[in-house]
Amino acid sequence: MKLQYKIGLSNLIVSLLFLLITGFVLIHVVRKTVYQDLDQHLYYHKNSLINQLKQSQPDEDNDFDYGVVGSQEWVNLTKWKGKADSIPPNRIKTVYLKNGNKTIEYRELSTVVSSKGQFYRAQFLESVVQWQHIIRNVFLVTFGLLLTLILLLLIVNDVQFREILKPFYNTVKRLPHIRDATGFAERFDRSSTEEIDQLHQALNRMLKQLGSFFEEQKSFIQNASHELQTPLTIIYQKTESLMSDPDISEESLVELAQIQETAGRLSRLTKALLLISKIENKQFPMNDEVCLSDMAEKIISELSDFIEAMGIDVRLNFRDYPTVKASRELINALFYNLIQNALKFSTDNGIISVTGRWGADGGYKVQVQDTGKGISPELLPVVFDRFKKPDSKWNDSPGLGLSIVKSICDLHDFGLDMESELNKGTTVTVTIPTSSIISP
Amino acid sequence: MRLLLTEDEPYLASSLKKYLGNDGFIVDSTSTIRESQKALMSEMYDIVLLDLNLPDGDGLSLLEEIRTEYPRTAVIIITARGEVEDRVKGLNLGSDDYISKPFSMLELSARINAVVRRKFGLKNNSVELDGLSVHLDEMLVKADSDPLPVTKIEYNILRYLALNRGKTVSRISLAEHIWGNEVDDRFSLDFINSHIKNIRKKLKDAGKDQLIKTIYGVGYRIDKI
Numbered sequence: 227m228k229l230q231y232k233i234g235l236s237n238l239i240v241s242l243l244f245l246l247i248t249g250f251v252l253i254h255v256v257r258k259t260v261y262q263d264l265d266q267h268l269y270y271h272k273n274s275l276i277n278q279l280k281q282s283q284p285d286e287d288n289d290f291d292y293g294v295v296g297s298q299e300w301v302n303l304t305k306w307k308g309k310a311d312s313i314p315p316n317r318i319k320t321v322y323l324k325n326g327n328k329t330i331e332y333r334e335l336s337t338v339v340s341s342k343g344q345f346y347r348a349q350f351l352e353s354v355v356q357w358q359h360i361i362r363n364v365f366l367v368t369f370g371l372l373l374t375l376i377l378l379l380l381i382v383n384d385v386q387f388r389e390i391l392k393p394f395y396n397t398v399k400r401l402p403h404i405r406d407a408t409g410f411a412e413r414f415d416r417s418s419t420e421e422i423d424q425l426h427q428a429l430n431r432m433l434k435q436l437g438s439f440f441e442e443q444k445s446f447i448q449n450a451s452h453e454l455q456t457p458l459t460i461i462y463q464k465t466e467s468l469m470s471d472p473d474i475s476e477e478s479l480v481e482l483a484q485i486q487e488t489a490g491r492l493s494r495l496t497k498a499l500l501l502i503s504k505i506e507n508k509q510f511p512m513n514d515e516v517c518l519s520d521m522a523e524k525i526i527s528e529l530s531d532f533i534e535a536m537g538i539d540v541r542l543n544f545r546d547y548p549t550v551k552a553s554r555e556l557i558n559a560l561f562y563n564l565i566q567n568a569l570k571f572s573t574d575n576g577i578i579s580v581t582g583r584w585g586a587d588g589g590y591k592v593q594v595q596d597t598g599k600g601i602s603p604e605l606l607p608v609v610f611d612r613f614k615k616p617d618s619k620w621n622d623s624p625g626l627g628l629s630i631v632k633s634i635c636d637l638h639d640f641g642l643d644m645e646s647e648l649n650k651g652t653t654v655t656v657t658i659p660t661s662s663i664i665s666p
Numbered sequence: 667m668r669l670l671l672t673e674d675e676p677y678l679a680s681s682l683k684k685y686l687g688n689d690g691f692i693v694d695s696t697s698t699i700r701e702s703q704k705a706l707m708s709e710m711y712d713i714v715l716l717d718l719n720l721p722d723g724d725g726l727s728l729l730e731e732i733r734t735e736y737p738r739t740a741v742i743i744i745t746a747r748g749e750v751e752d753r754v755k756g757l758n759l760g761s762d763d764y765i766s767k768p769f770s771m772l773e774l775s776a777r778i779n780a781v782v783r784r785k786f787g788l789k790n791n792s793v794e795l796d797g798l799s800v801h802l803d804e805m806l807v808k809a810d811s812d813p814l815p816v817t818k819i820e821y822n823i824l825r826y827l828a829l830n831r832g833k834t835v836s837r838i839s840l841a842e843h844i845w846g847n848e849v850d851d852r853f854s855l856d857f858i859n860s861h862i863k864n865i866r867k868k869l870k871d872a873g874k875d876q877l878i879k880t881i882y883g884v885g886y887r888i889d890k891i
Contacts, residue, residue, distance in 0.1 A: 455708040463710055467738075469884070470833035476881065483836045483884040490838050493708065531819055531845065535857055570853055 268335035279341035306345040410437035498626035514554035519544035544582035571598035601646040718745040733760040793828040800828040809872035832890035
């Protein structure tokens with residue numbers, strides 16, 4: 227839930243609670259005031275009864291009522307047979323009396339009055355009905371006013387928050403775009419809101435640090451590449467120049483050739499490892515527009531010497547020729563490694579099919595399929611791991627081709643899947659998500 | 667043969683790369699001095715085609731570096747600066763030749779061939795071996811003046827062995843000179859074997875089966891006559 231909505235919702239809940247409490251208190255206070263008023267009125271009636279009794283005595287035998295149930299107010303007078311020292315105090319309470327099928331609320335004052343030595347119990351009743359209308363009206367008007375006020379406040383609040391949170395939302399909106407090295411140069415402006423300013427400063431510090439880490443790592447990889455490649459090239463070149471000496475013995479030649487092969491292998495290994503760390507550090511700009519089928523065709527022509535020599539039938543079949551947003555260099559490396567790998571697995575006169583089609587569950591699937599040796603099931607889960615090779619024949623070659631494929635796919639968010647059956651062939655499937663496809 | 671092309675004009679670079687690739691060279695191309703230094707450090711090139719006007723400096727400084735660090739690599743300077751002074755300066759610094767823009771591809775080919783001849787001590791555009799001549803300016807191999815039908819790779823292998831006649835060429839150097847270094851050597855070495863087998867078969871048909879010697883565990887050699 228958005229922060230803005232969260233604040234709005236909590237404001238709404240608090241306001242409604244406040245409104246409810248106010249309503250209850252209001253009803254209570256108004257009621258109490260009305261009752262106090264009524265009670266005072268009842269006492270006034272009592273006093274006027276006492277005065278009346280002084281002048282004329284009620285009928286000796288009969289009780290009498292001034293008024294009936296349903297009247298606004300009435301008095302009920304009965305003789306009281308108690309002693310003077312046990313006269314009960316005045317009692318006021320609310321009673322509900324039935325008039326037909328209507329229940330009417332009354333305030334009742336019961337008291338004992340005396341007239342010429344005779345005690346009477348007097349019950350004064352006064353209806354609350356009229357007042358209830360007033361209470362309801364007061365309540366409704368007040369409640370309505372409050373509700374309108376609260377809603378207005380909420381709207382004003384919302385607009386205000388929107389304005390206050392604007393820089394915050396702008397920052398939040400920018401954050402997802404900082405995903406790779408190009409984003410590390412982003413900086414956030416100072417803000418007049420203290421917290422947002424602190425957030426921006428912290429983000430700027432982190433971005434700066436990330437940027438410098440990235441640069442350090444990049445230059446480390448470059449330096450490592452130089453520092454490792456230079457001595458290897460020297461070894462390679464020196465052995466080659468020793469080998470071209472016509473007087474050298476055959477035993478020495480064999481040893482020199484082994485040195486040269488080892489240096490070559492080491493050089494390829496470091497190159498592959500540095501390539502993987504470069505990929506993992508996201509040092510490749512990923513905004514090229516690459517046509518997959520063109521790339522596959524290019525790689526096939528680059529490897530045509532081997533394809534022809536092995537008599538391999540390469541079948542290229544792409545549906546719709548899509549263009550993807552990716553690093554051209556890495557897509558090149560991806561196809562190169564996949565197709566070279568298929569060739570390595572192939573036996574003479576085999577078939578390699580490179581196909582591209584739309585997946586049933588979205589995305590575009592590029593499949594490289596060979597009819598070669600295949601990989602045993604227990605090795606299948608580890609083929610993408612560094613230094614694991616599916617066949618002991620390649621024991622001493624760096625088995626990094628598939629690791630490179632994996633890191634390229636991971637970087638681009640491509641799916642990667644491999645199926646294989648011994649002596650039947652291997653199928654590698656790369657799934658390109660729809661979001662990476664520019665056209666069609 | 668491996669060639670490094672240092673040219674910052676992308677269209678010229680790509681057309682040169684294509685043309686020279688068809689001529690049987692493995693071409694790597696770079697567009698700055700820095701990239702060239704990196705490439706030279708990790709690969710061995712027979713020839714460098716060097717443009718003098720590069721975005722990160724004067725190609726002449728790279729020329730000096732190549733002369734001291736990589737004496738076996740020949741350098742041909744390409745530039746729009748055609749002044750005599752520049753030419754003299756470049757040649758004095760040790761470039762093997764100089765070609766001014768604009769130039770025709772044929773002229774460039776001829777100059778590269780001349781440099782190759784000099785580098786490998788040849789008198790004309792073909793290497794003469796015991797009854798076999800390998801032409802450098804076209805894909806042609808003759809056995810006793812009859813053309814020997816060879817594929818492009820076979821021609822490249824023969825040319826490289828012929829140019830390095832008298833020297834043992836390891837299979838790995840041969841593979842790198844034919845395919846560059848991107849191809850996994852475990853993989854490409856098998857192909858060298860099968861191509862050599864095919865070449866031998868063709869040479870045998872022409873009665874020259876003893877020409878290429880196998881140095882077991884190392885590579886191949888064509889002896890000097």
